[in-house]
Amino acid sequence: MKIEMLIDELQEIVDEAFTLPLSGGKTVVNTERIKEIIEDMRSNLPVELKQAKSIAADRTNILNKSKEEAERIVQEAEDRSKMMSQQAEERAKNTVKQAEEKAAALVQQSEIVSRAQMQADDIIANADKQASEIKGAASAYIDGIMKKADEELSKNLADLKRTRESLRNYQLQSEKKRGAKQNNRKPLQ
Secondary structure: OOOOHHHHHEEEEEHHEEEOOOOOOOEEOOOOHHHHHHHHHHHHHHHHHHHHHHHHHHHHHHHHHHHHHHHHHHHHHHHHHHHHOOOOOHHHHHHHHHHHHHHHHHOOOOHHHHHHHHHHHHHHHHHHHHHHHHHHHHHHHHHHHHHHHHHHHHHHHHHHHHHHHHHHHHHHHHHHHHHHHHHHOOOOO
């Protein structure tokens, strides 16, 4: 039996019910038959309705997993960025320290004082340049990870929108079919 037929049968039972005198409008119906019809309706629910429920549950799981993955990626990127920045600072400090030590040794040699100063300046400049390059690489790396996370979230959102659109189309088709069947129904006499 189809759901529409079961609903029609319920309507007939309600229409055929008789009113109890002095009961304030309460009616008597065949409850056993109504229970049977309700059980038939449950067993005849369209597969698409069950699928829609499953899709809705899947959508929630996908969103939760995507959110967790994005948070994990961002945390990893932040951790890696901090580590790279610390390494860059340590390298820069070591390079500056080495440059200062070299410069101090060169200064002690009077005939090459000016050359030592120039080399120290070059070393410091190179150290600053390396530190800037490492920081730039770290920023580019983080940007790449965040872009990947953004693309994944956008993809999941697009999948979710397609699923919702499919569900809406199914509901509209079901409503059209129901409306067409109701228009074709003959009035009860």
